[in-house]
Amino acid sequence: MSTLLSNLYIGLTLASIFLLVGLGLTFTFGQMGVINMAHGEFIMAGAYVPFVLQTTVFASLQGVALLVALPVSFVVAGLLGLVLERVLLRRMYDRPLDTLLVTFGISLLLQQAAKSIFSANNKDVVTPTFLRGQWDVLGVSMTHARLFVVVLVLLALLGVWVFLTRLPAGRRMRAVMQNRDLAAVSGLPTGRVDGTTFFLGSGLAGIAGVAVALIGPIGFGTGTAYILSAFLVVIVGGFGKLRGAIIAAVALGVLNAYVEHFTSSTIGKAAVFAFVILFLQFKPNGIVSLKTRGLTA
Amino acid sequence: MGAKGSWRLPVAGIVGAALLAAGCSSSSSTVETGGSTAPKSEAGNTVKVGVLQSLSGTMAISEVAVKNSALLAIKEINASGGVLGKQIEPLVEDGESKPEVFATKAEKLISKDKVSVVFGGWTSSSRKAMKPVVEGTKSLLFYPVQYEGLEVSPNIFYTGATTNQQIIPALDYLKEKSLTKIFLVGSDYVFPRTANKEIKAYAAANGIEVLGEEYLQLGDTNVQGIVSKVLAAKPQAVFNTLNGDSNVSFFKELKAKGNTTAAIQTVSVSIAEEEVPGVGVDNLAGHLVSWNYYQTTDNPRNKAFVAAYQKEYGADKPTSDPMQAGYNSVYLWKAAVEKAGSFEVDKVRTAAAGVSIEAPEGTLTIDAKNHHVFKTARIGMINAKGQIDEVWNSGKPIAPDPCLDTYSWAAGLATGQARAECDKVK
Numbered sequence: 001m002s003t004l005l006s007n008l009y010i011g012l013t014l015a016s017i018f019l020l021v022g023l024g025l026t027f028t029f030g031q032m033g034v035i036n037m038a039h040g041e042f043i044m045a046g047a048y049v050p051f052v053l054q055t056t057v058f059a060s061l062q063g064v065a066l067l068v069a070l071p072v073s074f075v076v077a078g079l080l081g082l083v084l085e086r087v088l089l090r091r092m093y094d095r096p097l098d099t100l101l102v103t104f105g106i107s108l109l110l111q112q113a114a115k116s117i118f119s120a121n122n123k124d125v126v127t128p129t130f131l132r133g134q135w136d137v138l139g140v141s142m143t144h145a146r147l148f149v150v151v152l153v154l155l156a157l158l159g160v161w162v163f164l165t166r167l168p169a170g171r172r173m174r175a176v177m178q179n180r181d182l183a184a185v186s187g188l189p190t191g192r193v194d195g196t197t198f199f200l201g202s203g204l205a206g207i208a209g210v211a212v213a214l215i216g217p218i219g220f221g222t223g224t225a226y227i228l229s230a231f232l233v234v235i236v237g238g239f240g241k242l243r244g245a246i247i248a249a250v251a252l253g254v255l256n257a258y259v260e261h262f263t264s265s266t267i268g269k270a271a272v273f274a275f276v277i278l279f280l281q282f283k284p285n286g287i288v289s290l291k292t293r294g295l296t297a
Numbered sequence: 298m299g300a301k302g303s304w305r306l307p308v309a310g311i312v313g314a315a316l317l318a319a320g321c322s323s324s325s326s327t328v329e330t331g332g333s334t335a336p337k338s339e340a341g342n343t344v345k346v347g348v349l350q351s352l353s354g355t356m357a358i359s360e361v362a363v364k365n366s367a368l369l370a371i372k373e374i375n376a377s378g379g380v381l382g383k384q385i386e387p388l389v390e391d392g393e394s395k396p397e398v399f400a401t402k403a404e405k406l407i408s409k410d411k412v413s414v415v416f417g418g419w420t421s422s423s424r425k426a427m428k429p430v431v432e433g434t435k436s437l438l439f440y441p442v443q444y445e446g447l448e449v450s451p452n453i454f455y456t457g458a459t460t461n462q463q464i465i466p467a468l469d470y471l472k473e474k475s476l477t478k479i480f481l482v483g484s485d486y487v488f489p490r491t492a493n494k495e496i497k498a499y500a501a502a503n504g505i506e507v508l509g510e511e512y513l514q515l516g517d518t519n520v521q522g523i524v525s526k527v528l529a530a531k532p533q534a535v536f537n538t539l540n541g542d543s544n545v546s547f548f549k550e551l552k553a554k555g556n557t558t559a560a561i562q563t564v565s566v567s568i569a570e571e572e573v574p575g576v577g578v579d580n581l582a583g584h585l586v587s588w589n590y591y592q593t594t595d596n597p598r599n600k601a602f603v604a605a606y607q608k609e610y611g612a613d614k615p616t617s618d619p620m621q622a623g624y625n626s627v628y629l630w631k632a633a634v635e636k637a638g639s640f641e642v643d644k645v646r647t648a649a650a651g652v653s654i655e656a657p658e659g660t661l662t663i664d665a666k667n668h669h670v671f672k673t674a675r676i677g678m679i680n681a682k683g684q685i686d687e688v689w690n691s692g693k694p695i696a697p698d699p700c701l702d703t704y705s706w707a708a709g710l711a712t713g714q715a716r717a718e719c720d721k722v723k
Contacts, residue, residue, distance in 0.1 A: 010521045120358040122545060122575025127553070134555055143553040146521075215553075216518040217545035217575065221355070225518050225542065260522040265513050266485055268522065 002139030007257045013146040015253030016153045017215075020208040021226040022233030022245055023156055027201030028081070029231070030240030031177040032194065034089055035100040039230060040223025041110035042080055042202045046073035046209020047218045048114070051123045063128030066210065070152075073206035080110075081202020082195055090194060107223065114220040122219040131214065149211045156207060160242065163200070173197050177240065236276055238286030247287050252276075343386040344379075344640055346371070346630075347406035349417030349427075354394025355541075360419045362571065363441055363623035364389060366616075367416050369609055370627035380631050381638070388412060396426035403427045407436045413640045414439065416626050419619070421445065421487055428453065437642055439626035442619045443566070443588070445491040446699040447715040449722050452642075454649065455669045456626045456661075457619060458589050459699040464492055466674035467536070467564050467587035468499050470689055476534040476562060477505045480527050482547070483538035485512035492538050492566070495701065495710060502706030508532045513539060518546040527561070528554060537565040544568060548580040558583040564676075570615035570685060578683040588618040589672045590658035591685040599657035615684075618658075625656045629663060629670070660694060666722040669697030 021043060028036045050069035058065035084106060092098050127145060134143040164170040176183045176193045184190050212226060232252065237244030252272050260268030283289070348367050350360035371385045379385060388410050392399040399418060406412045407430065414437040418424045424440050431438045431452040443458040471479065481496060483489025493510055500507050508530040511523045520543065527535060539547055544565070551561075564585045570592050573581055592603060592615055602624065603616050629652065634640055637648035650665035662671040671694035677685035700719035701707035711719050 006525060010525065013521065014519060120361075121571065122542070124574055124577040124579075126577070126579060127549075132553070134553065141554060143550075145549075145553050212518075215546060215549055217542040219542070219575065221516070221542065225516060256519070257522060261526075264511060265517065265519070265523055269514065269517075269519075 005138055006140040007261050008254065009140045009142060011254030011257035012250065013150060014256060015249040016150045017212065018229045018233050018253055019245060019249035020149065020153045020156065020211055022230040022249065023160065024201040024204035025230045025234045026240050026242060026245050027197050030234050032197060033096045035096060035103065037100060037104040037227065038084060038107040038110060039205055040227035041107045042077040042205035043209040043212065043226055044114060044220065044223040045080055046077045046206030047213040047222050048118060049073035049076055050125045050210055050213050051218055054126055062126045063130055066128050069210045070207055073210050074203040077206025077209065078199040078203030082199045085195055085198035090191065111220045120220060122217045125213040125218055127214060145214045148214065152207065152211050156204060169196060232276060236279060236286055238288040241288040244286050244288030342383055344383045345386045345388055345410060345412045347390060347410065347412040347415040348387050349390045349392055349399065349402050349406065349415055351394040351419065352391040356394040356419055359619065362620045363419065365610055366606065366620040366624040367627055369606060370624045373605065374627065374631055380634050392417065392423060396422040399423040400426040400430050403430045407434045414630050416623065435642060437645065439630060441622035441626050445488045446701065447491065447711050449667050449699055449718040453668060454629065454663065456622045456629060458672055459669050459697050460492065460495055461698045461701060462589060462672045462674050462695045463566055463587050464495060465499065466691055467566065467676060468496065470676045471534055471564065472503055472505060478508055478533045479505060480508050480530055480532035480535045481510040482523060482527065482535055483512050484515050484540045484543060486515060489538035495707065496536060498706050498710060513543045515540060516542050518542060520546040520550050524550045524554060532561060535561060535563040537563050538567060540567045544572065545576050548576050552580045569617035571617050573679060573683040578681060581679045582681050584679050586677050586679065586685060588677065589675055590618045590621045591675065591677050591687060592616045593684055593686060594658060598655050602657040621657050625654065625661060628654050628656065629661065662694065664697050667697060667699055669699055671696055
């Protein structure tokens with residue numbers, strides 16, 4: 001029983017990471033169709049933020065540094081995304097496949113920049129006292145650091161949901177994504193909306209960076225470790241669908257945890273990909289797909 | 298970042314085979330023109346040597362420091378009069394973290410630049426890619442990193458540890474401390490799998506119980522499953538052959554789960570001074586590592602080395618085992634050349650047998666037959682400052698035994714090509 005529960009916990013915490021790194025992509029890739037290979041480097045940029053804060057401004061206040069890092073990393077990664085969109089990507093919205101190459105190049109540039117600024121060695125973010133330790137519930141030991149990630153992803157989801165459904169800016173964003181031409185003739189500044197979308201999506205990657213800094217390595221390669229999971233969640237979930245992304249992340253995380261428990265880490269991963277391949281045979285548009293009668297889906 | 302990877306083995310094999318063919322044909326043309334394998338690099342007042350490490354790509358993080366320490370040794374030797382009266386001229390090439398590039402660049406250094414010797418390589422796949430090149434052209438390679446053993450080449454000198462100078466002493470130490478229930482965790486490629494095969498053979502013969510064996514793909518940071526398996530098995534120690542970023546997640550998770558070294562001790566063979574800050578001193582303090590050298594190794598030769606290295610490359614730069622081996626490689630070659638009185642490969646190779654130097658890690662002697670080096674094994678404990686304190690050493694340099702022929706429990710581990718190579722030098 002406790003094995004069953006502890007693997008459920010592992011699966012859910014894994015899902016929370018999948019979801020957090022993939023959430024930003026549901027905007028930039030899912031809604032705008034930009035295959036943003038640099039999304040991982042926005043995560044990386046976010047991961048460096050708590051390191052910088054802990055070693056400079058808040059040298060003796062590690063907990064404060066981590067909490068301050070959340071909004072700061074959102075802005076830092078968001079601005080990186082905004083610059084990328086305004087300078088390069090807006091010129092190539094009719095060529096989605098080219099964005100793959102361009103953003104791949106950008107990701108290499110950002111990795112090299114990280115090496116130049118921070119050296120090639122990994123950096124360490126000190127886990128603040130309030131995130132050390134664990135709770136034992138029904139024989140499952142849950143570490144505070146992982147629970148923090150779960151809470152963070154729930155808050156991020158709530159924020160995104162409020163933004164998309166309750167705020168005018170969010171409604172404008174959905175309008176542009178669902179039908180760009182109609183939105184434009186209705187008087188929406190689609191260019192500015194694109195910028196906002198990219199800022200938001202990239203900023204979420206920054207927040208994901210702070211979360212993964214607590215549990216994994218912080219270095220120039222941090223982004224590459226998570227980019228695949230991010231795309232997987234968006235593709236399986238259905239392009240740009242929050243609900244789909246949540247279901248996909250939970251399904252893949254839990255599947256991975258259980259298969260790994262009974263076999264090995266490598267087979268757990270293989271099982272996830274085998275499942276994704278099979279699944280996409282039957283539902284090529286993902287778990288939740290927008291049904292439309294228009295020719296431009 | 299650790300060592301000896303071979304995650305591109307198939308590619309390396311194909312490229313290696315192709316280059317073996319290429320190497321054969323080019324060496325036969327050398328015979329026609331001159332009949333001698335002596336490189337013409339020593340013309341004039343300089344002698345050319347190749348330094349071939351990854352300066353870009355995923356391995357650059359580790360290998361740049363090895364290149365730097367080799368260049369430091371060359372600079373020091375030149376300042377004190379060079380080798381046989383000639384100044385050393387280093388030609389630095391980038392292996393790009395790709396085995397096939399190592400093979401091409403090694404061939405370029407040997408055939409085009411006519412270097413007397415090549416210093417370089419880190420991953421096992423890079424070494425295996427260069428091996429047919431240096432064997433085909435009958436030239437010299439000094440390889441500076443500890444590796445999985447079971448290899449002998451007439452043209453390669455191995456200046457890092459082989460398994461009986463790193464892994465077996467670590468197991469002896471665990472046994473001495475009565476930590477006899479162990480769990481094996483490693484990255485999923487040739488070095489950890491080979492090492493674990495040897496560890497399991499040792500364990501079976503020495504009353505050590507192996508409670509589990511788990512692998513993570515290189516770079517994988519999803520460690521929760523493995524850590525929970527380790528904790529559930531309740532071992533006394535974990536023998537860790539994880540490489541690179543996986544170590545960060547592994548030790549963070551172990552710490553978060555409340556593990557202390559009193560409950561589960563770990564011994565790592567791929568974490569050195571350079572990697573400690575990246576994993577987090579907090580997460581590593583009190584854990585064990587096994588190498589032949591630490592920055593804290595206490596002798597005058599090492600104090601001079603650390604001071605010279607930090608003067609050249611920065612006071613905050615740590616020194617570690619592999620870079621120290623890169624530094625020693627140059628001095629070992631110099632000693633062999635001076636004993637031979639010549640830069641000719643055959644003479645240097647013969648003269649190298651029994652050559653000895655005083656290195657930062659202690660006295661090093663080249664084994665007459667297998668081209669490995671006598672080294673002192675040292676177990677270290679990571680301290681709160683991120684440095685490593687020696688807690689045990691083997692007392693005297695251990696004779697290298699890459700084929701593990703002197704261990705009865707290891708019978709049958711060397712098979713195929715490894716067996717054939719080992720039998721040649723028995």
